Amino acid sequence: MSYVNDQLNELIRKNPNQPEFIQAASVVLKSLEPVVESNPKYQKAGILERITEPDRQIMFRVAWTDDAGRVQVNRGYRVQFNNAIGPYKGGLRFHPSVNLSIIKFLGFEQVFKNSLTGLPIGGGKGGSDFDPKGKSDREIMAFCQSFMTELYRHIGPDVDVPAGDIGVGGREIGYLYGQYKRITNHYEGVLTGKGIPYGGSLARTEATGYGLLYFLEAMLKANGKSLEGKTVVISGAGNVAIYACEKAQQLGAKVVTLCDSNGWIYDPDGIDLAAVKEIKEVRRARIREYVNDHPHAEYHEGHGVWSVPCDIALPCATQNELGLEDVKELVKNGCFAVAEGANMPTTIEAEKYLQENGVLYAPGKASNAGGVAVSALEMSQNSQRLSWTFEEVDNKLKQIMNGIFNNVSSAAKEYGMPNNYVAGANIAGFLKVADAMVSQGIV
Missing domain, CATH: 3.40.50.720 (NAD(P)-binding Rossmann-like Domain)
Incomplete structure (x- = not known):
C-alpha cells in the first residue's frame, strides 16, 4: 500500500464521524500521490501525517442572554491548522450546522487556499452553532461579546487573524472587534472584514x-x-x-x-x-x-x-x-x-x-481565494497604517487571481494532468507549505 493510502486510512480511523473533513482530506491526499511518491523527503519528514493534524483544536462554551432574559448556550470553535508560512488566517462561521468536522474541513482547505494566494498566511477556521437569523441586534451583540471573551486569548495580529464567513458579516465583525479592543486595550489588525472607518479595506466586501x-x-x-x-x-x-x-x-x-x-x-x-x-x-x-x-x-x-x-x-x-x-x-x-x-x-x-x-x-x-487574499491585503494596510483605494485593491486582487490560475495550471501540466485544476490547486498549494515544514524541522 502506498504512503498516501496508508495515511488516508489512518486519518479515517482517527477521525470517526467527521465526514466533511474526511471528504476534503481524501480529495487532497489522492491528488498529491504523484508528488509525494516522487519526493521521498516528504514521507521522511512525515508531512502528510502533520499537515492533516491541526496544530490545535479549541472548543469552548458561549453563554449569552436573549431578549426574554433567558440564558442560551452555544458551542464555539477555533481550529488553528497550520502556520508554516504565516499566522493562522480564516473565517468565523455562525450557523446551526457548524460542528468540529465542518470547521476542520474548512481549516484544512484554508491551508492550501492561503498558500495559493502567494501571501504569507497560514490556515485556520472557527465559528459556532449560533444562528444569527431572527435574532435582534442586541442578541447578536451579546453573543459576539461572549464569543470573543474566550476567543481573544487565542488570537492576535501575528498569531491568528479571523475574518467573516457564513453568518458573520460587517455587523458581527464590528461587535467582535469592539469586545477584543475592550478586553485587550489594543487597537490592532486582529480581525479582517472590518468597517472602513476602523481599519477595513475597500473592495473586501466584493x-x-x-x-x-x-x-x-x-x-x-x-x-x-x-x-x-x-x-x-x-x-x-x-x-x-x-x-x-x-x-x-x-x-x-x-x-x-x-x-x-x-x-x-x-x-x-x-x-x-x-x-x-x-x-x-x-x-x-x-x-x-x-x-x-x-x-x-x-x-x-x-x-x-x-x-x-x-x-x-x-x-x-x-x-x-x-x-x-x-x-x-x-x-x-x-x-x-x-x-x-x-x-x-x-x-x-x-x-x-x-x-x-x-x-x-x-x-x-x-x-474563491479572493476573499482571503484581500483579507491579507487588509492586514498589510493595518500594519502600515495605510488605506488603499478601491482600484488599487481590485487591481491587486485581479493580479493575485490570475497568478493563482497560472500556478494551478502549471502544476497540473507538470504532473501530467493538464486542465485538472483540482489536482493543480492541491499540488501548488501543498508544495509551498510542505517545503516550509521540511525547512523548519519536526515541530
Whole structure:
C-alpha cells in the first residue's frame, strides 16, 4: 500500500464521524500521490501525517442572554491548522450546522487556499452553532461579546487573524472587534472584514465574488472561451453570490438565478442586482420577494437552481450543494464550466462526473481565494497604517487571481494532468507549505 493510502486510512480511523473533513482530506491526499511518491523527503519528514493534524483544536462554551432574559448556550470553535508560512488566517462561521468536522474541513482547505494566494498566511477556521437569523441586534451583540471573551486569548495580529464567513458579516465583525479592543486595550489588525472607518479595506466586501470571476475569466481564456454573452446560473444570495453576479454582469454575462435557504428565483431577463441588494443587504429579507416587482421572474421553493439551462454554473452557497444528479442535469443542458464560489460545494461523485465529461472545473480553494487574499491585503494596510483605494485593491486582487490560475495550471501540466485544476490547486498549494515544514524541522 502506498504512503498516501496508508495515511488516508489512518486519518479515517482517527477521525470517526467527521465526514466533511474526511471528504476534503481524501480529495487532497489522492491528488498529491504523484508528488509525494516522487519526493521521498516528504514521507521522511512525515508531512502528510502533520499537515492533516491541526496544530490545535479549541472548543469552548458561549453563554449569552436573549431578549426574554433567558440564558442560551452555544458551542464555539477555533481550529488553528497550520502556520508554516504565516499566522493562522480564516473565517468565523455562525450557523446551526457548524460542528468540529465542518470547521476542520474548512481549516484544512484554508491551508492550501492561503498558500495559493502567494501571501504569507497560514490556515485556520472557527465559528459556532449560533444562528444569527431572527435574532435582534442586541442578541447578536451579546453573543459576539461572549464569543470573543474566550476567543481573544487565542488570537492576535501575528498569531491568528479571523475574518467573516457564513453568518458573520460587517455587523458581527464590528461587535467582535469592539469586545477584543475592550478586553485587550489594543487597537490592532486582529480581525479582517472590518468597517472602513476602523481599519477595513475597500473592495473586501466584493473580493470573493469578484475574485471568483477573475479566476473563471482566466480559466476560460486559457481554453479559448469567454464570458461575453454567456448565461450564468448562480446559487446563493449572500455576499459571494451577489458580487459574483455583479462582476459577471460587468464582464458581459447574463445571470439568471440566485437562491437562499428557502428557494430560488429565475429571471430570464437577467437578475436585477439592485433589487437583490435591497432585499438581502438592506432589509435582510427572503429572496422570494424579488418576484413581487419582476413579473417575468419565477420563484420556486426548495432545491432546483441547477435545472436551469446555462453555459456556466457558479455554486456560491454552501458545502455539498451540487450533487451527481445536479451535474448530470447541467451537462445535459450544455454547461461547459463550473467554478466554485463556496467551500467544497461539489460532492466527490459530482466532481468526478464533471471532469469525465470535459467540463472546465475550478475548485474553491483556488477560485474563491479572493476573499482571503484581500483579507491579507487588509492586514498589510493595518500594519502600515495605510488605506488603499478601491482600484488599487481590485487591481491587486485581479493580479493575485490570475497568478493563482497560472500556478494551478502549471502544476497540473507538470504532473501530467493538464486542465485538472483540482489536482493543480492541491499540488501548488501543498508544495509551498510542505517545503516550509521540511525547512523548519519536526515541530
